Amino acid sequence: MRIVIVGGGSAGWMAAAALGRVIGDQWTIELVESDAIGTVGVGEATIPAIRRFNELIGIDEAEFVRRTQGSFKLGIEFVGWHGGEDSRYLHAFGQVGRDLGLIPFHHYWLQARARGAAERLERYSQSGTAAWANRFMREEALPGTPLGSATYAYHFDAGLYAAFLREIAEGLGVVRHEGRISTVHHDGESGHVAVVELEDGRRVAGDLFVDCSGFVSLLLGQTMGVDFVDWSEWLPMDRALAVPCESVEPVTPFTRSTARAAGWQWRIPLQHRIGNGHVYCSDFISDDEAAAVLLANLDGKPLADPRPLRFTTGRRREFWRGNVVALGLSSGFLEPLESTSIHLVQSGLQHLIDLLPNGGIDPVDVAKFNDKLVFEYERIRDFIILHYYANDRDGAFWQRCREMRVPDTLAEKIALFRGNGRIFRTADELFTELGWLQVMVGQGIVPRSHHPLADKPGNANIDLYLAGIRDLVQAKVDRMPDHRAYLNQLSETPTEVFA
Structure with missing residues (x-):
């Protein structure tokens, strides 16, 4: 063959x-x-x-x-997507909290949150806490703790x-x-x-x-x-501009996505530069305006002219x-x-x-291949649509996103969570329950209630349980080196080379 x-x-x-x-x-x-x-x-x-x-x-x-x-990458930070221009939340990789008994961690967190006793989800996530502290290491989990091994990707x-x-x-x-x-x-x-x-x-x-x-x-x-x-009915962005800029410190161990008037801007920190881009809908902003927004929001000097991309x-x-x-x-x-x-x-x-x-x-193999990829594409599509649909931003573009009719598969996910905080992963779809949890909470979807078993331990015990996880997470992160220092150690390359 x-x-x-x-x-x-x-x-x-x-x-x-x-x-x-x-x-x-x-x-x-x-x-x-x-x-x-x-x-x-x-x-x-x-x-x-x-x-x-x-x-x-x-x-x-x-x-x-x-x-x-x-x-290294521990997750994605979303800035300004819900709750004001300075709002931010993380879709962090890996474990968030620890399940207890028959129900997931997040139901106990929702119970405490309703009483004003819970901290942000990131405080119960090793990746989330480390990301915002600009720390990283690949060390395995501490023996006897509820923390999983380091979960990370790359830029x-x-x-x-x-x-x-x-x-x-x-x-x-x-x-x-x-x-x-x-x-x-x-x-x-x-x-x-x-x-x-x-x-x-x-x-x-x-x-x-x-x-x-x-x-x-x-x-x-x-x-x-x-x-x-064509899925532009739900995802109307049709253009992007990409430009690298000079590196700055710290080298953050996460990607950043910042909402803009008619789309969003990415920031991908590498050792020698930062990758930036502006994804936007040309029905709501011109190419020149989009370029001006991108260049006005770089952390360092641009290293090239913005490169245009068009897509559907x-x-x-x-x-x-x-x-x-x-x-x-x-x-x-x-x-x-x-x-x-x-x-x-x-x-x-x-x-x-x-x-x-x-x-x-x-032909049977071909059909199975197509079925699997169609399923995966559609479920990832739904997850991306969620960010746009659940927004509270001003402007015609964001209003259009709030008012669109989303696919039934996504509508069901949102309705289940909005009711009693329930999240179900279908088959082997890419994003886990924890991924859906972080984005739905980050985008302002607040369940009316939580699983009734989350009340069973009592408020004092739930507060101790949450505090214990938070403290173990923080103790693990405190042992991690700075991300840049870890990269230098791994590559045995002096910091000055990339300054």
């Missing part, structure tokens, strides 16, 4: 490295890309699943952080990551072809893609093609004719048709509010590996 990956960037080289590691000794794996075609990657924030991917392909974490100018330079992955993939035997594709040839009998022909006449044949061609979706969209499902939020109706599987932007686009773009590539790869054909391509 021959696998041909069309397109490089993070998606293409993630596919090449993963497939090279898993099946490179059995199948031929080739990648076609052109240096003349730019990639969208401008700096990436990720979620903890990226650690599993790096482990799969054998990346040493310290080398990864050095090679990509990376930093990194996407271009450096792709180059690192290319090095790994080529070391595993993946063959790279440089050049633009001029023609895609079909098999006349099956309708499958048979060959991609480059402008200089070279032909690359394959049995399975992985489309990582970006927004153009050369194989899945253009060649196989899979149409696009949504997905391909199918992710696998015939012998073409799409990954990354060629399969769909969900804005980076919750840092899910790299994860969706990783998830698609995992499902592809699970369903790799043995001989011919089985």
